[in-house]
Amino acid sequence: MQAMSEQKRKIHPHKFTLWVAMGSILMMFAGLTSAYIVKRSQASWMMLEIPMVFWYSTVTIVVSSLTVHLALKAIRAREMVAYRRWMVTTAALGALFLLLQVVGFNALGENGIRLVGAGSNASYSFLLAISGLHGLHVLGGVIALMVIAIKAVSTTSRTYSSLPLEIAATYWHFVDALWIYLFIFFNWMK
């Protein structure tokens, strides 16, 4: 039993793996944002103009962090109906976030700003590349949430383990926080 209680105190290996993975992802964005800072101090930098839509998307992803938390609370309390509702809401908010990001970049394009191609400026290309990579990570999160939600609805044996969701939720908060960091960064380091 000694060994058991020792194990109990330890973090689950999969959760631990996720934490290391988040450190790794963070390094990628640290690399990108430092590149941005280096670039910014050089000639022909263009002041970023951040469209309003990005504020909406920021609010969306913050709210989704809240709903995923509610989903987690629900499954811990075995309230499966609420759980399913919050899961679907979260995934939908995630998708909405991605949609808003795309709208934001379209808005930039309509203002005559070239993100890529001839005549593009590195300031905006950075905005696109960094937000795009962030978006891919959000997309991964949306897919993970959907898979968990679908499994919860369809499996024959009733599974009440909150572990997969705990892992997904941690990741979800992470991509949320990452976006907030990037958003502040872009607004501050125009």
Add this chain to the structure above:
Amino acid sequence: MSSEAIKHGHAVAEVHSHDAHDSHGHDHHHEESFLTKYIFSTDHKMIGKQFLITGIIWAIIGGLFSVLFRLQLGYPEMSFPFLEDLFGKWAAGGRISNDFYYALVTMHGTILVFFVLTAGLSGTFANILIPLQVGARDMASGFLNMLSYWFFFLASVVMFASLFIQTGPASGGWTIYPPLSALGQASEGSKLGMDFWLISMALFIVSSLLGGLNYISTILNLRTKGMSMTRLPLTIWAIFFTAVLGVLSFPVLLSGAVLLLFDRNLGTSFYLSDIVVKGEILPNEGGSAILFQHLFWFLGHPEVYIILLPAMGMVSEILSVNSRKPIFGYLAMVGSLFAICILAFLVWAHHMFVTGLNPFLGAFFVLLTLLIAVPSAIKVFNWLTTIWRGNIRFTPAMLFAIGFVSLFISGGLTGIFLGNSTLDIHLHDTYFVVAHFHIVMGVASFFGMFAGVYHWFPKMYGRYLNNTMAYIHFWVTLVGSYLIFWPMHYSGLAGMPRRYTDWSNWQSFNQFADMNRFISTVAMVVFAVQLLFVFNFFYSIFKGRKVKSQNPWGANTLEWTTPINPGHGNWPGDIPEVHRWAYDYGKDGREFIPQTEAVGEHESKH
């Protein structure tokens, strides 16, 4: 996680999942098909072998490329019609074309640095040794581990395919500096081949990250009872730090590669500014090619230690086992690995001394770079002290381990030359650098890898490698490597630049023509002897002398407490408990005391 565990609530589920992991070994007699056993295996031992064999195949390809370009460098005036038969327009008239030469050098570097000495080395030994030496049934996630191999495999397929593209594979050096690599119109090798290179590397990075996450998580979470961190064998410590380096530095390379892909395919200007190619003025403005170098070397320097640390770890273990003496300064060994790890992130700009880097900034990088000599020297001192007056058994593994120490000293000393920014103005991009890194990283890590293969082959396949072939392999490789790379220091000091196809029109380097021919000849001999090793390897898998004893080297670590041919789960019964560190050799009149043996009442302290 077992489905049983899922039924219980949250806290219970966690405990159970560990149990499920532990009970893995008892019952693993259910049928495994060929596919699940050899191909889509989640057994860490099989995955390790997959990495090793894939690595060997890549090493043959990468090594062969070096023979081809050495042919050109050593015999610039000769023509080899068979080359034209083989490579067509790339070797028109039996001589390797400039484009082809650069492609070969680039692929040689990429393949050996990433596919052989990173995936082939870390992938193999991290997989085989971590669970066996920390006392775990398998990795934290067998599935991610399998994915790690298959991403490597995909990366391999893409890279291999790039060799057959009409415009040839990437060619811009293994460091693929823009603007050359960013502009398709700049050279053949910057066309489709470069996109393949980038895609392959992206897959490779994913593979490394998945592997690294697993290694870290397993080492920290799945150690058997009694296996505290300070009782870990140094192999595991080294692999741990390697994984940490990889997890923190590879993503930065990925970000650099993504921006390069943007520049190549979407017309952005991250790295490009004011460029004229073939008379055409490009619209790109405001980019900075130096930015790429920062991103690249922030990975690139840690990468060289990613390659070296596993070799260091295995060498430490093998030297101790075969000297029948405890490792000298265990904690200093761990501490110096840690110091190397930290410093590895702080010295990348020593590759950029001549890029117009602010000399004031350069001074800091000189200081930090030279600081690496301190932990390196500690390690060398401890290795030498470990074998000093030991009861040495000159097994092939031991010879390669000693060879490693010799090479590490030789190559480390030239690093100190290069680390001085003023000297580097002269030495940068000459053969002196080529000599430095081939000795200290290339050959040394290969020696670590060979040492590991010779030492753990009995555990992997239940048979021994042939000793006669092993001794030939060792001596020819050791002598040959020094003969190849030592002379390069001289031509490098004389200013002979690297990455040139032909120096014969260059009066000042004509004096080295004989030397170059000599180097090329030795290179071919050394390559042939590596094929002997490959033969020995595959022959011995099937026909080697069988291992009869569970612990053939009389070693203390846990892998030798498993059956001679361990199944999935490693130990048929319970995982043994650990009572001591791994280096009780020659203690209290006993030759070795396994980690599983309880500490006796009257035992002396180590």
